[in-house]
Amino acid sequence: MEKIQLHNQAPAAPLPIVVAGALVEGKENYLTIGAYGIMSIQPPVVYISSMKSHYTNAGIKKTGYFSINVPSAHRVKETDYCGLVSGRDTDKSAIFTSFYGEEKHAPMIRECPVNALCKLVKTVKLPNNDVFIGDVIEYYVDKSCIAKDIPDPKKTAPLVLYGRSYRNLGRVAGTAFAAGKALMKKE
Numbered sequence: 615m616e617k618i619q620l621h622n623q624a625p626a627a628p629l630p631i632v633v634a635g636a637l638v639e640g641k642e643n644y645l646t647i648g649a650y651g652i653m654s655i656q657p658p659v660v661y662i663s664s665m666k667s668h669y670t671n672a673g674i675k676k677t678g679y680f681s682i683n684v685p686s687a688h689r690v691k692e693t694d695y696c697g698l699v700s701g702r703d704t705d706k707s708a709i710f711t712s713f714y715g716e717e718k719h720a721p722m723i724r725e726c727p728v729n730a731l732c733k734l735v736k737t738v739k740l741p742n743n744d745v746f747i748g749d750v751i752e753y754y755v756d757k758s759c760i761a762k763d764i765p766d767p768k769k770t771a772p773l774v775l776y777g778r779s780y781r782n783l784g785r786v787a788g789t790a791f792a793a794g795k796a797l798m799k800k801e
């Protein structure tokens with residue numbers, strides 16, 4: 615298949631959209647993040663990459679905690695808003711209903727069905743971004759979204775970003791750790 619070399623940029627792939635939260639100057643602040651990922655499943659370690667200019671960064675550095683909140687598709691307006699305006703100029707604390715875990719470390723979002731409280735363990739400094747790496751120390755899921763002990767994507771309805779479009783998850787394309795077995799050589 616013929617390939618075309620494009621101008622260097624991050625390769626197009628769907629980004630999971632999360633809303634990260636932190637206490638900044640004692641107030642809840644939320645920002646939208648596409649550069650989110652899991653670094654280790656067990657024990658659970660995640661990262662967010664946040665531009666150094668963002669207001670939230672100071673709060674994460676000061677408190678040592680941040681939250682990850684996975685919004686549902688019907689919260690696309692609030693999610694996008696948190697990525698359009700800065701807490702430096704606009705109070706975003708009432709966009710969502712905040713809740714806290716065992717201690718008041720970082721705010722989590724009641725309207726998002728999946729939430730994690732993360733303890734900052736390392737900050738990687740890139741030229742324009744702080745990459746915050748955190749241990750997941752508390753994990754919450756709406757009871758109504760759990761099926762067979764795991765979050766049901768039909769109910770949590772997460773968003774992915776591709777280019778400028780927020781999208782829902784598509785149809786199931788295969789079963790992980792099983793689809794590839796068709797290519798395993800028979801011993």
Ligand SMILES: Cc1cc2nc3c(=O)[nH]c(=O)nc-3n(C[C@H](O)[C@H](O)[C@H](O)COP(=O)(O)O)c2cc1C
Nearest residue numbers: 645646647648649664665668669670697699700701
């Ligand atoms: C869909 C979307 C994805 C975004 N992803 C990121 C990201 O991964 N990293 C980042 O630094 N900013 C990202 N932003 C921008 C920030 O969310 C935005 O600048 C925000 O207003 C910063 O808020 P704060 O200044 O209150 O911290 C994204 C915005 C949108 C709308």
